[in-house]
Amino acid sequence: MNPPTYPANLPQNLHPPTLNVERSTLNVERSLPLPHSPFAIRNSAFAILLVLLALAPAARSDTSWFDRLDDSLFLSTRDGTFRTDLSVLADLELYSTGRRPPGLLFGNDPQSINPRLSLFLDTRLGNHLYSLVQVRWDRGFDPFAKPDGTARFDEYLLRYTPFTEPWLNIQAGKFATVFGQWVHRHDSWNNPFINAPLSYENVFTITDKTAPASPKAFLGRRSVPDKKADWLTTLWGPSYTSGGSVFGRLQKLDYAFEVKNASISSRPTVWDATDHNWSDPTFTARLGTRPNAAWNLGASFSRGGYLISNPGLTLPAGRHTSDFPQTTIGTDLSYAWHHWQFWAEVIGTRFAVPRVGDADTLSYFLEAKYKLTTSLFTALRWNQQFFGKVPDGTGANQRWDQDAWRIDASLGWRIDRHLQTKLQYSYTHQHGPLLQADQLLAAQLTVKF
Template identity: 60%
Template sequence: MKQKGIALALIAASLLARPALAQTEWLEKLDDSLFLQSSNGWFRADVSGLLDLEGYYIDQHPPGLVFSEHDFFFNPRLSLFLDARFGPHLYAFAQGRYDRGFDPGAMPDGDARADEYLLRYIPFDDARLNLQIGKFATVVGNWVPRHDSWKNPFINAPLPYENVVGITDHIVPANPKAFLARRNKPDQPANWVPVIWGPSYASGASVFGLVEKFEYGFEIKNVALSSRPYAWDAWTHDWDYPVFSGRIGYRPNAALNVGASFSHGAYMLPPEESILAGSHKGDFKQSTVGQDIRYSRGHWQIWAEGFVSRFEVPNVGNADTVTYYLETKYEITPQLFGALRWNQQFFGDVPNGGGGHEQWDRDMWRIETAVGYRFDRHVQAKLQ
């Protein structure tokens, strides 16, 4: 299965109150006013924002987690961030968005929501230990820390984070034949899931930190990595079957970071009556292991990740898949950059119900290119 298309986006970071962005004068003045601080400095709250104006042109069935059926559509997004510190040991963060759905076109009439909210306790004066609760991005992999539109050289996510496969989290296939028939159908993001759904802002608790050259992060969440956005909030999905994930990384110097990740837990969502008689959704799990690497030298930046994931599918058995990507970014000038990304995904065999085994989805590859230009420290444009 090959996917083609062109996506065009103008990303305007109009309210980004971050140290790296500070050239547009009126935005700089606005930056300086969007904070509240106590007289002794013990408390400080900062507000910042990011405005994305995306236009998509797609010449065939929309790939990945693009929900619109139109050849061309406009997808604006306003993100507002609140960072608050209470002394040296307590930190809070919230991210609210207004757009046309968490994924492009998912809510064409508009949607406002809180994507992240968390409270973090830092017991020591260094980064060795952080304790966090709330709704926040997964610790798995190395794409999530750079997934927002200002840091990501592309407009979309790598294949492991957005390519939906024939796994359903709320519909049980009647038999192996019905499950295998999905491989011949166009992608159905409303029903199918990827290995990891974007940054996976699920709810839960985590512990993470940095000890010399080693970094670690472990979390317990309410839903699996593949779960769709509506299930991420704590009140939309119970805690009967928590999901455990983690990552351990090693960074010998500023240029190199290598890591290994894992995740294990139930991926099926309500309604419970859709599960097989005599079973419950906790019986069907997604197990994932992955490796990642980041390297930078001069004008080059390189990222790579690979994942092996197993879904326990009702009425079928174990459905395995392997997916990876290799991404490079080159800074042509301080303002102009280009990026190239190679993605692949492979699928294992499952019982076909007739005594044999068949591959449960079509192997695929995808190559992506992008070019971006930063007009100043507040405005950039990208073409993919």
């Protein structure tokens, strides 16, 4: 049994388918980064390699009991009309940064361990009804966001497929967005890296909690370390927001439309239907085509309110959160050739910011994976993000955040169909003051059954 193919809004036989580009001084906490130490990174790399080399062969010694367990975690009627399967994905991650962690790694500890346990319950009733529930225990949806540990329902959905062919599917619940292609492979088993592309985890100075008092206050956020509990990203990971979707495949055309309670940039704290009201729903769509078995190309669009209801009573008089939407367009492609796999996405986003105007950002990533052997693979990813200019209140225009690029390299070992380990190194360059770590070394051990 395997965790469901992502996004969960698609059945396993159906794979989905000029901007002007603001920071406030609200409660600025100026905790300074830890001193950068190349020796800490190097020592951590050595320690991580020792741990992986010790754990992986030991785990590989006998996994036949995983096979037996895998084959027993289901309930089914004799005729197969009803069947429910339990799947498990367990991860142990080690991170070393040398200073304040970058991206969506929370906390201030430059060296941390993150365990994660995900349970998937897939249920089918006849040929037309399907449900999925994903329960996860970890230290926060994003590593170390909840350092004492937390358990929650990340996904729950009910799907109706009226035909035997995948022409039409109707779904409701809490599930991953249909935007782009990266979401299809974001889980630890299918992602050749340990983290997400820059577009899905680079925190910038837009916030959903309060409106800036002035352009000057907005631009002032650029010199503040990332406030990850308050600021947003272009897309926040897989964006498990709540709502409904309609999707399907018509010959070589994939289509998907969804209406959700929160924007694709929203933080996990507002993803449940009860966390955020439906006054400013987000509409997202993707159209894709598969010319042949090797290619998958698509275009996505999303628009909806990103501000939470009445954000701190700071909106200009007479204005509503619906007056300040997030509008996002994107294009994506994937290609497979022999031992190679390639992916690319380009995403442009405009945030309408109170008292400032339109804040635009453009990001993209290029990714390649190569199978060295039947069990070893390596991957390389180039990420870049650009920020547009906004009025600074004095008649001039300034960039509202710092342009950045990042390169990720990984080496993976799929030991067998139940065990996998990965090692990743990332280097980030950001224009302007360096407020987070520029280097990341990470390792991950995954058990799947």
